[in-house]
Amino acid sequence: MTARQTLTAVIVAAIVMFVLPVFFDVLNLTTFAAYALLALSLGFVWGYGGILCFGQTAFYGLGAYVYAMTAINTGEAWSGVFLAIVIPAAFAAVLGAMMFYGRLSDVYLAVVTLVVSLILFRFMNTTAGEQYIIGKARMGGYNGIPGYPTLHIPGDPEAYIYDENLYYFTFIVLVLCYLLTRWLLGSPFGRILVGLRENEQRIELLGYDVRARKTAAFAFGGALAGLAGCLYANAAEIVTPELFGLGLAAEIIIWVIVGGAGTLIGPMIGAAVLGYLKFVLGLRAIKEIFGKDNPLEAPLVFGTILILFILFLPRGVAPTVQGWLSRAPLGRGGPARGGQRRRTRTERARPNA
Amino acid sequence: MDLAAVVVYEILYTVAFLTLISAGLAIVFGMMRVINLAHGEFVLLGGYAAIVSHNTLGIDIFVSMLIVSPLVVAAFGVIAERLIIRFLYGRLINTMLATWGLSLAMIGGFTLIFGTTTTSIKAPFGGFEVGEFSLSGYNIFIIASAVGVILLIFGVLKFTRAGLIARGAMQDAGVASSFGYDTSKVYMVTFAAGSALTGLAGGVLAPLVGIGPTAGSLYIAKAFITVISGGASVVSGLIASSGFFGFVSQFVTFVTNSVVGEIGLLVAAVILLRLLPTGISGRFFRNRL
Numbered sequence: 191m192t193a194r195q196t197l198t199a200v201i202v203a204a205i206v207m208f209v210l211p212v213f214f215d216v217l218n219l220t221t222f223a224a225y226a227l228l229a230l231s232l233g234f235v236w237g238y239g240g241i242l243c244f245g246q247t248a249f250y251g252l253g254a255y256v257y258a259m260t261a262i263n264t265g266e267a268w269s270g271v272f273l274a275i276v277i278p279a280a281f282a283a284v285l286g287a288m289m290f291y292g293r294l295s296d297v298y299l300a301v302v303t304l305v306v307s308l309i310l311f312r313f314m315n316t317t318a319g320e321q322y323i324i325g326k327a328r329m330g331g332y333n334g335i336p337g338y339p340t341l342h343i344p345g346d347p348e349a350y351i352y353d354e355n356l357y358y359f360t361f362i363v364l365v366l367c368y369l370l371t372r373w374l375l376g377s378p379f380g381r382i383l384v385g386l387r388e389n390e391q392r393i394e395l396l397g398y399d400v401r402a403r404k405t406a407a408f409a410f411g412g413a414l415a416g417l418a419g420c421l422y423a424n425a426a427e428i429v430t431p432e433l434f435g436l437g438l439a440a441e442i443i444i445w446v447i448v449g450g451a452g453t454l455i456g457p458m459i460g461a462a463v464l465g466y467l468k469f470v471l472g473l474r475a476i477k478e479i480f481g482k483d484n485p486l487e488a489p490l491v492f493g494t495i496l497i498l499f500i501l502f503l504p505r506g507v508a509p510t511v512q513g514w515l516s517r518a519p520l521g522r523g524g525p526a527r528g529g530q531r532r533r534t535r536t537e538r539a540r541p542n543a
Numbered sequence: 544m545d546l547a548a549v550v551v552y553e554i555l556y557t558v559a560f561l562t563l564i565s566a567g568l569a570i571v572f573g574m575m576r577v578i579n580l581a582h583g584e585f586v587l588l589g590g591y592a593a594i595v596s597h598n599t600l601g602i603d604i605f606v607s608m609l610i611v612s613p614l615v616v617a618a619f620g621v622i623a624e625r626l627i628i629r630f631l632y633g634r635l636i637n638t639m640l641a642t643w644g645l646s647l648a649m650i651g652g653f654t655l656i657f658g659t660t661t662t663s664i665k666a667p668f669g670g671f672e673v674g675e676f677s678l679s680g681y682n683i684f685i686i687a688s689a690v691g692v693i694l695l696i697f698g699v700l701k702f703t704r705a706g707l708i709a710r711g712a713m714q715d716a717g718v719a720s721s722f723g724y725d726t727s728k729v730y731m732v733t734f735a736a737g738s739a740l741t742g743l744a745g746g747v748l749a750p751l752v753g754i755g756p757t758a759g760s761l762y763i764a765k766a767f768i769t770v771i772s773g774g775a776s777v778v779s780g781l782i783a784s785s786g787f788f789g790f791v792s793q794f795v796t797f798v799t800n801s802v803v804g805e806i807g808l809l810v811a812a813v814i815l816l817r818l819l820p821t822g823i824s825g826r827f828f829r830n831r832l
Contacts, residue, residue: 242636288817289817292816292817292818292820293820294816294817294820296635296636297578297635297639297771298771298816298820300636300639301767301768301771301812301816302812302813302816302817304764304767305764305768305809305812305813306809306813308764308809309806309809309810309813312802312805312806312809313806316802436760436764440643440646440647443640443643444644447640488651489647489648489650489651489654490647490648490650490651490652490655491651492644492647493643493644493645493646493647493648493649493650493651494644494648495644496640496641496643496644496647497627497641497644497645497648500631500637500640500641500644501627501630501631501641504637
């Protein structure tokens with residue numbers, strides 16, 4: 191990524207950041223920014239690493255829980271933020287190492303990741319009793335953990351960052367993570383990762399350690415998801431086991447599919463737009479998807495969206511739009527021999543596209 | 544001694560439960576390499592069909608469970624196969640995602656039609672006593688149903704012409720179609736058969752479990768891991784993995800409690816897949832039914 195591209199990205203992001211609050215509620219926007227970071231993590235792991243993780247919620251929920259419990263124990267936020275990145279990343283590294291060194295792929299990978307998030311979901315639901323206390327933090331079972339200290343200016347636990355400031359903070363973190371991910375994809379590590387997605391055997395025959403790289407990519411995805419969970423926890427001010435649930439797991443996949451796996455910006459926009467759609471459908475909180483007393487049209491709508499995208503636009507919106515753009519006369523590379531489909535595939539392989 | 548009998552009975556019941564909820568998925572995955580993530584909702588559809596047919600229409604409970612449920616779900620399966628799944632054969636991941644979408648859509652649909660409340664029907668058998676323990680008599684019916692389902696699958700695949708054609712078409716669609724068999728039709732019928740078994744599971748389980756719009760997630764995870772851990776061989780993989788998981792889950796439940804038992808099942812699945820990445824039958828019963 192060139193300095194000019196970075197600058198463009200930052201300027202565009204800044205404009206978006208200041209324009210959005212004119213039209214939308216900042217609390218919603220903060221949540222959507224956290225969703226976007228979560229989508230970014232899956233977009234990276236799946237779209238670039240080719241690792242289909244159905245359980246990205248495991249790291250997201252873990253990030254949120256670790257943040258909440260650390261913040262209660264220490265009485266301040268930043269150690270929580272730190273651990274909310276480190277612990278999910280470490281967990282992802284261990285889980286990833288177990289899977290990739292065991293050569294699991296495709297469906298098996300999907301099953302294991304989904305099952306792990308279900309294990310956490312079940313476990314967190316059962317932690318209502320007195321014995322589930324870590325330091326000063328009660329894990330609260332089904333009801334989750336409320337009332338933990340939220341973000342504040344470092345060194346002053348009384349100066350909370352909230353409302354608009356929390357939104358700006360979350361958005362800036364999102365942009366930084368996006369730039370970091372793009373930088374990573376432009377680095378030799380990222381290039382190899384993309385090659386690995388395209389043809390794992392070839393990369394292996396070139397002498398690269400595929401398993402270690404996949405594990406590292408998975409851990410990075412886990413760190414991003416953990417941070418997203420931590421930001422969500424600050425916006426929502428309560429963490430519940432639903433963060434690990436099947437409902438959210440499905441939604442993340444839908445964000446990435448609709449936005450377009452194989453881009454970074456697509457999943458982020460997909461998360462924000464679909465997050466807003468869910469809000470419009472009257473279902474703001476994730477826990478209400480499978481809650482008892484609501485009309486529940488959201489699953490119907492989201493399910494239909496997913497089916498339609500898989501059938502008619504499996505590459506998602508962003509790569510399709512990019513395909514149109516690259517067909518323009520001044521698009522780089524000139525006419526590709528293999529026709530449109532082949533060209534967009536090449537485009538997709540370029541991390542900066 | 545009584546306690547041992549009770550534990551064995553419970554283990555048998557859990558194995559039968561896993562076999563029933565996984566059989567339809569095992570057929571569809573083992574023969575067509577399609578993972579139907581809406582499987583849990585297919586089970587629910589079977590349950591709803593049995594409940595509506597028995598409670599509302601007043602049809603005999605056994606007819607409702609054993610005939611109406613499979614037919615309704617098979618019909619729904621055919622619709623889903625024709626409208627969605629047939630376009631995605633050979634694209635495993637896309638099938639999973641599309642059927643996940645179907646699963647969400649069905650949850651929404653159930654809620655719209657039946658509301659969010661959990662419904663059930665009364666079990667047709669009472670309990671019985673073993674020493675100081677009282678056991679559910681209906682569980683025997685579940686165990687018998689599971690055995691029946693296994694025998695049915697094995698019999699049809701092994702001894703009938705339809706089973707032979709189905710196995711042939713799954714092994715090499717090109718060869719089968721050059722012999723004049725319409726593989727698209729074979730896929731459709733196979734998917735319908737898998738759906739029918741799923742519906743049967745929903746029907747016979749309806750008296751035991753609450754049927755509500757979101758209850759499907761209880762089945763999908765278990766069925767999914769049972770089938771994947773079983774591997775590609777339909778019958779042997781299914782028996783081996785439901786036996787293993789049923790034992791692990793009930794044993795852990797017996798030692799601790801049912802929640803830990805569930806978690807034990809999931810942990811066992813993760814470890815098993817790590818050790819046998821292509822499932823039990825990928826290692827031990829390769830190329831058998």
